[in-house]
Amino acid sequence: MTVRILSIAGTDPTGGAGIQADLKSVAALGGYGMAAVTCLVAQNTHGVRSIHTPPVAFLREQLDAVSDDVAIDAVKIGMLGTAEVAATVHAWLTDQRAAGRRFPVVLDPVMVASSGDRLLDQDAEDAVRALAVAHADLLTPNLAELAVLDGTAAVPGGPLDSAEDGDPVEGWDRALAAGRRVAAHTDSVVLVKGGHLPGERTPDALVAPDGALLAEIAAPRVATRNTHGTGCSLSSAMATLYARTGAWPASLAAAKRWLTGALAASDGLDVGSGTGPVHHGHHLDAAVDAWLAEAGASDGGASPEAGRFTDRLWERSTDIRRQIDELEFIVRLADGTLPEPRFRAYLAQDAAYLQAYSRALSALAASSAPAHVRTFFARGAITAATEETVLHRQWLGDDDGQDLQIGPVTSQYVDFLLAHTGREPWQVGVAAVLPCYWLYAEIAATLSRGLEAHRAASPEQSSTASNGDHPYGTWLAAYDDPGFQDAAAACRALVDEAAQTADEATRRAMTTAFLRACELERDFFAAELPTSDAVSPRG
Ligand SMILES: Nc1ncnc2c1ncn2[C@@H]1O[C@H](COP(=O)(O)OP(=O)(O)OP(=O)(O)O)[C@@H](O)[C@H]1O
Numbered sequence: 001m002t003v004r005i006l007s008i009a010g011t012d013p014t015g016g017a018g019i020q021a022d023l024k025s026v027a028a029l030g031g032y033g034m035a036a037v038t039c040l041v042a043q044n045t046h047g048v049r050s051i052h053t054p055p056v057a058f059l060r061e062q063l064d065a066v067s068d069d070v071a072i073d074a075v076k077i078g079m080l081g082t083a084e085v086a087a088t089v090h091a092w093l094t095d096q097r098a099a100g101r102r103f104p105v106v107l108d109p110v111m112v113a114s115s116g117d118r119l120l121d122q123d124a125e126d127a128v129r130a131l132a133v134a135h136a137d138l139l140t141p142n143l144a145e146l147a148v149l150d151g152t153a154a155v156p157g158g159p160l161d162s163a164e165d166g167d168p169v170e171g172w173d174r175a176l177a178a179g180r181r182v183a184a185h186t187d188s189v190v191l192v193k194g195g196h197l198p199g200e201r202t203p204d205a206l207v208a209p210d211g212a213l214l215a216e217i218a219a220p221r222v223a224t225r226n227t228h229g230t231g232c233s234l235s236s237a238m239a240t241l242y243a244r245t246g247a248w249p250a251s252l253a254a255a256k257r258w259l260t261g262a263l264a265a266s267d268g269l270d271v272g273s274g275t276g277p278v279h280h281g282h283h284l285d286a287a288v289d290a291w292l293a294e295a296g297a298s299d300g301g302a303s304p305e306a307g308r309f310t311d312r313l314w315e316r317s318t319d320i321r322r323q324i325d326e327l328e329f330i331v332r333l334a335d336g337t338l339p340e341p342r343f344r345a346y347l348a349q350d351a352a353y354l355q356a357y358s359r360a361l362s363a364l365a366a367s368s369a370p371a372h373v374r375t376f377f378a379r380g381a382i383t384a385a386t387e388e389t390v391l392h393r394q395w396l397g398d399d400d401g402q403d404l405q406i407g408p409v410t411s412q413y414v415d416f417l418l419a420h421t422g423r424e425p426w427q428v429g430v431a432a433v434l435p436c437y438w439l440y441a442e443i444a445a446t447l448s449r450g451l452e453a454h455r456a457a458s459p460e461q462s463s464t465a466s467n468g469d470h471p472y473g474t475w476l477a478a479y480d481d482p483g484f485q486d487a488a489a490a491c492r493a494l495v496d497e498a499a500q501t502a503d504e505a506t507r508r509a510m511t512t513a514f515l516r517a518c519e520l521e522r523d524f525f526a527a528e529l530p531t532s533d534a535v536s537p538r539g
């Protein structure tokens, strides 16, 4: 059944936060969104300009108009602004309960905007606390709001003590402790959010009134400044998913997956010049593209000449790239905790892959592509066959790979490349090999951040060895090399050029080949490999 979710919140005319973000989030997660406005906020991605609060009697009329007519499956409460508004919502909820209408209530205790602007009167804090105690099932404060609810905003040892700077682990422990106190006091589940902690991780956790830790999720921090409205969006997502499932931990797991994708795709939006919004409907792009393609329209509805073809490829690969970033293999490769046999097994497959890859690039060098494209890939074929193989030999010893068992993903990827570079138009071939350059260049950047964190954690090593004592430091450094990054940028430019010479059907084949290659890159990292003796240790 489609769940009916009512948001009670303030507005954001730029659509990134407040009620506008709530409606988008509810729709993105398959719910039916409704909204009653508490106050109108003149704001944009730079901050709040002014706030207009209509008479609260009118808010009550809006709420009654909804509840007199529609069965509500969950309520999300956002910005309340004043004590009077909070009391009005409080009274409406009390009347709903008295009338026997029970629905879950998610309260996002909005107090300060991400721009730093205050969104709640000082004297309204008590009214919000009272609302939390009486009616909330889930509270979703950020660290600053948690400190206010906890009454420890300026207290040493409170949750804010190490926010933004300081030790993230210690800060997270303090936040969890404050979350437990607030959960007990309000008899609500509290979603403790680590978005404002320093460091590479953005942990989130659910704590119950009895102090139990119901769930903890350590998602990687998405490198973007576009975080406007993440709190609004997450709390609406939680209301929608809980109405569907009745389970907070499952709701959080699904909501975080969606939100991480929305953050990752936010750079594809061009909304405002400050702290931009997230792309709520990022997962819908593919469906719309498919409908348009069926209708005979051009890719994505945009004219083929508008923007770079590879920008759209990048956007379409957002989900796959996020899945790669979240792979245990990648996370542990970055922090150096990947077991060495697993790394060696991967490299052995990669060595086999590179030999075939070199043949695929040679096929492009022998294709009907323009001369400068053919020379680029002729050089690439040599590089793949030599430099990268040398790197592998450092790790795999003199093992020539004769008795190596080629894994199923390796053969899939190799077959895919050889088929697309030999038998398809050259434009499709260059799109098929692009992920091997571009995704690796991007992942290398992510991994080298892991390497830097590692170096920072063991400074005494970094002065003597260039890569600290990170076990895979030399390997990581090779892909972060400027030469490799340049080759990736050049390959991307050739794909853009290829797209300009291609007809619509070929462009579609290019997109399909690129996305398939991205999936194969993901599967290659994720493959379960036998850590067999066929891979002999380095001599
Ligand atoms: N850069 C990021 N990468 C990944 N997740 C993030 C990032 N920034 C915020 N989040 C996530 O977004 C959610 C909202 O967290 P945050 O603590 O930023 O809330 P907030 O301050 O209430 O948001 P708002 O900016 O809307 O006021 C959390 O799940 C948090 O982990």
Ligand SMILES: Cc1ncc(CO)c(N)n1
Residues within 6 Å of the ligand: 009, 010, 011, 012, 017, 018, 019, 041, 043, 078, 079, 110, 112, 113, 114, 119, 228, 229, 230, 231, 232
């Ligand atoms: C209306 C509204 N609610 C919440 C926030 C917090 O991001 C905001 N900026 N605006």
